[in-house]
Amino acid sequence: MKYRIGYVDEDPIQVKKYQRLLGDKFEVLGYDIPKGLSKKKLLNQIYDSNIDLLLIDYLMTERGQLTYNGDVIAREFEKLKPHFPVLIFTSHAGDAFPAVDNPNTLYEKGNARKMEHFSEVLKRNIESYKSLIIKRKKSIDKLVKVSKKRKLNAKEEEALFNEQIQLQLLDTRFGEAPFQLLHPERIKALSKTANMADAFIKSLTKK
Secondary structure, eight states: OOEEEEEEOSOHHHHHHHHHHHTTTEEEEOOOOOTTOOHHHHHHHHHTTOOSEEEEESOOSTTSSOSSOHHHHHHHHHHHSTTOOEEEEESOHHHHHHHOSOGGGEEEGGGGGSHHHHHHHHHHHHHHHHHHHHHHHHHHHHHHHHHTTSOOOHHHHHHHHHHHHHHHTTOTTSOSOTTSOOSGGGTTOHHHHHHHHHHHHHHHHHO
């Protein structure tokens, strides 16, 4: 199954171009971007699009269609899903460099002519994020497994609590308390904790 990439670009020709160039290895999804589209509506489209990585054109104000550039959307989306793989895609690296928060997320379109390398960059970003999720889940599972043999000590209970918090912070919009068990006094319901962690992880890979 191909990884799914969301590509934010106000120019549908550019979207089609990279759907063609990357289509052998990825499913590339474009977005409906009419003139004057609000940041909130665009962010909602992205969040609901079930993607593995977000690729955003930097200069989106050039045609007078939007009033914000890609760095703004990247910043706002990262508030919703910290650590989610987001790359800024641009032909205007000189302008984009001082605007982005993390220059390591910047990728020049000219370099994308080397599709093999670019595809590997995309793949590694996706797999790094998925590894982070798996790491959190394994830590929770390990502590749950220990709890089936004996009572967790205070340090282990705190570790389990912290792992749940860190997992929840991967998607700040998912819910106020998706585990319902974040308070230490309720942490003994460990089988329910593990089940809720499973459900939450599935949601992370679908949004």
